[in-house]
Amino acid sequence: MKSTFKMITLSTAVTLTLGLAGQQLASAAAFKDLNNVPDKEKIISLQNSGLINGISIDLFGPYKPLSEVEGVQLIVKAAGLNLDMVRFVKEPKASDYFPNANDHAWYSQALIIAAVNGLDIPADLKPNQKLTREEFTHELIHAFEISGQLPKLKPVVVDFKDQDQVKTEYSGSIQRALKYGVVKLDANENFNPKRVITRAEAAVEISNMLTYLKAHPAPGTAVNETLTAEQAVQLIKQVAGPDADLQIKIDPKSEMSRESFTYLLIHTLQTSGQLPMINVIPVEIKDQSQMDISNSGAVQTAIALDFVTLDEDGNFIPKAAITRTAATDIVNRVAEFFKAHPAPDLENKILTAEQAVELIKKAAGPDADLQIKIDPSSEMSRESFTYLLIHTLQTSGQLPMINVIPVEIKDNDKIDILNSGAIQTAISLNIVKLDAEGNFHPKEGVTRGDANAMVNRVHEIIKKFPDHQ
Structure with a gap:
């Protein structure tokens, strides 16, 4: 499908361009005024390494609050999220996901990327609304987890004085952020969750996140990392489109088997009308008896379309946990298939x-x-x-x-x-x-x-x- 929007390919190890408000920003020399900003050396380090391109001190002063869309922009670029594997039936607009968004604003592409990649951004987002410390921290941690760069571990709980003020659904992310050293408590052992986060504080959190990842290589690249149901949904949505209806009623953290992932992928593509009707000639699968009968048709379809293959002995190994690497390979094959077989006029x-x-x-x-x-x-x-x-x-x-x-x-x-x-x-x-x-x-x-x-x-x-x- 021909797309008019620009595709973004980013790597956290290569480039992080923090383009706030689409402004033409001042030169790096402006960073000399960071004297009153805590951890100013981290912001300067980001700039010196090319991770921030000429951001004015006016944007990172100690009292400059971060807006919701600025936070999304920073997080999307920090996590290296993009639309490379996404196949849209029609060109997306930011307002498709966030009704209050302006489709022609500088932040619209970042919102689309955030929505498609499953970031936990409120649908009723208001562009100029200021982000709190707990909101930004949660969104940052969730972005790196959903992209496979962080494991969703259960850290030893850190007690802090104002933890009763933290929104329940954010508490796990904040505990993990403390574990990774992304955030710290203040001198009085408070996190200050409801306080509006400044742009400088947000940049420091990103710096801390990237420092942690450098010391702990992304598990998303590990061959043996097992795919969770939540990650499976996001992978499939990347190739089936964000509007795909995935009916899944299992624990998001549960591990996916090879047959369950294959079924979910094929079923989603078929019910959304994106796979052609083909006459599937079943192949012999040596361990067919180990497969749930309800998954058999999807597996045979996936084999016929060369999305999955049997091993050298003719086994599919349906009950084995599927790794993130293997699932990504399958999704990439689907993407290649769609390039060769353009989407029909689904409407x-x-x-x-x-x-x-x-x-x-x-x-x-x-x-x-x-x-x-x-x-x-x-x-x-x-x-x-x-x-x-x-x-x-x-x-x-x-x-x-x-x-x-x-x-x-x-x-x-x-x-x-x-x-x-x-x-x-x-x-x-x-x-x-x-x-x-x-x-x-x-x-x-x-x-x-x-x-x-x-x-x-x-x-x-x-x-x-x-x-x-």
């Missing part, structure tokens, strides 16, 4: 029953009970998709009770009587519309674009009526 492609179920789960939630007994690969009509969507939302109590006043549908005689009520409800709630002549076209296949539009309208309705969620 105009007719939705299959399996894809319909996954899409409706986005609206109704993964625990929604979808009663569907047709071939998963069969195409969905407009009336069958509308019925399944409305019926699922009604039985799960997520749609408000409304008095439906039936409207005239010119081609009503073509609608199955069992689907009529759901279609009238969908029209009343503005989930679907008739065409200019008043027809619904019930027997036509529903396209992914049409189905996505319906689901998006459902999300708007649920937001307006939160009591029905």
Whole structure:
């Protein structure tokens, strides 16, 4: 797919360009005024090594607060995150992930990279909002963990006086940051989690992070590092796209086996319509008996497409833990396959029953009970998709009770009587519309674009009526 946005390839060992606010920054000589900044030598060291390109002292003074988008920019570049393996159906915008973002602002690319790589950035991010010490520290640690450069260990807990003020979900990251020496307590043994972090403090944390990594080579490059479920999801999203719906209900820290990763990858690509329909001729797998039957089809598909291979004895070794290196190799093969087989026009492609179920789960939630007994690969009509969507939302109590006043549908005689009520409800709630002549076209296949539009309208309705969620 042709992309107009610029790809970024960075390495924490090579370059870290901290471009804040897109400004034309002053020369390095401005760092002479860092006298009042604690750990000023670390900031100067970053500059001298080329990791900060000419940042003005005005940006790193002792009282200059760091904004949310500046923090994202620093972290993305520090962790060397990029979009190199990402395949988008359409060019992404920052506002796709963060509604308050400006798509033309200097920070938009950093926000896209952060979202795609799974950084823990609030969706309601406000660009000029200031970051606290606990927020920046958590986001920094999480970025290096999710990118595989840090293990998610359980350090010996360090007690500090104001730890009761730390947001619960940030406490683990802060404990690990203390363990790595990324942050330190003050003279009174306080962390000061709610205090706004300055740009200088943020730069020092990054310097400390890079110093730790230099002394402790990134485990993400280790051949024997086992992939966690959380890392698996991020790897797959890189190649399937950030909007891919990954249905996974296991502990994010749990280890992935070769068969579970292969199934999750293939299933995600198939349900998002990104893999071509192929006639898979099963190959003999010597240890087939050790494989869960539900994973067999995905493994055979992956073999047929050369995403995975058997060993020299013909074994797949399904229960073995998959390493991060092996999983990355598989994802790279998928990326190469997509380069040779450009993405189809997914928006105009007719939705299959399996894809319909996954899409409706986005609206109704993964625990929604979808009663569907047709071939998963069969195409969905407009009336069958509308019925399944409305019926699922009604039985799960997520749609408000409304008095439906039936409207005239010119081609009503073509609608199955069992689907009529759901279609009238969908029209009343503005989930679907008739065409200019008043027809619904019930027997036509529903396209992914049409189905996505319906689901998006459902999300708007649920937001307006939160009591029905």
